[in-house]
Amino acid sequence: MALLESITEPADLRRLAAAQLTELAGEIREFLIRAVCHTGGHLGPNLGVVELTIALHRVFGSPFDRLVFDTGHQSYVHKLLTGRRAGFAGLRQEGGLSGYPSRAESVHDLVENSHASTALSYADGLAKAYALDGSDRRVVAVIGDGALTGGLAWEALNNLGGCDRPVVVVLNDNGRSYEPTVGGLAGQLAASRRRSGYADVLALLEGPPGHVAERSAAPTLSELFGGLGLGYLGPVDGHDIGALERAFATAREYGRPVVVHCLTRKGLGYGPAETDDADRLHSIGVADPATGTPVKSERTWTHAFSDELVALGSERPDVVAMSAAMVRPTGLHPFAVKFPDRAYDVGIAEQHAVTSAAGLAMGGKHPVVAIYATFLNRAFDQVLMDVGLHRLPVTFVLDRAGVTGPDGPSHHGMWDMAALGVVPGLRLAAPRDAGTLREELREAVEVTDGPTVLRFPKASLGDDIPALHRIGGVDLLRRPERPDILLVSVGVLAGAALAAADELAALGHRVTVVDPRWVRPAPPVLAELAAEHRLVVTVEDGVREGGAGAAVAALLADTGVEVPVTVLGLPREFLPHAGRGSLLGRYGLDATGIAAATLDSLGRIPTATTA
Ligand SMILES: Cc1ncc(C[n+]2csc(CCOP(=O)(O)OP(=O)(O)O)c2C)c(N)n1
Ligand SMILES: CC(=O)[C@@H](O)[C@H](O)COP(=O)(O)O
């Protein structure tokens, strides 16, 4: 690692000879494999951009010139070249290096939002600002072929091409998002690779044999981007540092917006990634570096959803599934294998996914849109207007809801219950275990007059938590004689709520614990239950303001039930990266935190009413 250790800033790179750069690339790959297998993180994407990132830092002068990484999951090499090698021991760990660019870490980092397809818009704005200042700073946006399937990227291209600001768009084309990138654009890129005769990369192309041949009649990328008003350079071998540097140097002096099309191989240099057909080890947990296999394998909420959706698909031919470039991570793969004609992957295009699902519902189907909670934020208007206003039966299944952990602020799926709760006619369920997930999914697809939502976390599944009985759709999990406290627990927090009830019982309190199951709108029976208690405490792993607990408080106010309500949830802040359990504890959403907050609230009730 002698060369890598000698690099503390981009200027150090410019002192190296060509042969040393190749050696450095090898050291970086070796380092990444070891470091990322140790902590978990994005391995395949970073192994693919080693040469590309070296070349960028040799040609452009960051931080004067600005490098914007789309999504940012491929920024590890950039971090290594900008003085953060030592931080990799704590990559994505609490207090450690972020898995994405981070302005707190480095002046070389700019955009921390790891939602895809934004880089070209940021670049457009930066270039406008620098033009106003009369500055000749260059703006470079690195965007993957997957991220380029997002509509926002095309809105930006449309703007970039319509003016002469010198933005350099580096298209990192590895032919894949997680799986091979889908759609007409992917076909265009594939055809371009074919024409380039870049055999190694061609070997990665997948799809039916006719696919590439048919696409080869398509316009060239130069025509495509040229038609929008951008220059086009390429395709360039994305693993040839010399070729990349020549292309970037030309782009730097181009004087107009230009796309540099780089062909790369996701996972290059690590056998287990190169041969991984699922996703080239896109994002891994802690793994054995010798084999790339995860150290821990567990049954998750995603598995439970996945199995039940396949069962539903067999029973209900109208049930169709929709994904925005995340077929496997959201558990849709088994459904797509069994019902290939009823599964749609639209690319990184959440807004389109939602409105396309609306169309499917208008056409008599019941779409299940499986999506990470955080990515549905982007399609709020489509949920509200295109689905909600038309009262269409679309079911949204939000994986990674609540605290996700090491992916940090842009990935915590904590806004859903507050944001979606305002959609008229939308019903939202938060299953507490695998059993209720199955049950609530089935209830959701039975709904015919509006959108339904299921949300669950990125976590391993515990045992099912049985209900004593159900009233008004609400599950009673604990019901002592003469209860004084009502704990309303949302979804996965049922276990913590029950444990808190135990702690409180040990102190002499009598705690009822309920799981509302369908949390938005709040079930009316909660008002009746609340009236039998002296204090209501709601517990959710979503933003506290405007969430499920706030809906319970509003229900009580609307129905004249004058029992104090304490709403426990996440603060209205961007939460950092850290382990999920640790963050839940930090924000008082573990048993001890819930019990302590409850005692605190009890202590604040005037004595006359606590007697
Ligand atoms: C809006 C949004 N949807 C989905 C994702 C999840 N996601 C992260 S990376 C990725 C694939 C990106 O493909 P590409 O841009 O080609 O980068 P590569 O990993 O191939 O380098 C997806 C779907 C995301 N980050 N943002
Ligand atoms: C960058 C991105 O959005 C995804 O790669 C995400 O990090 C994956 O998260 P999971 O590892 O939870 O699937």
Ligand SMILES: [Mg+2]
């Ligand atoms: Mg890609």
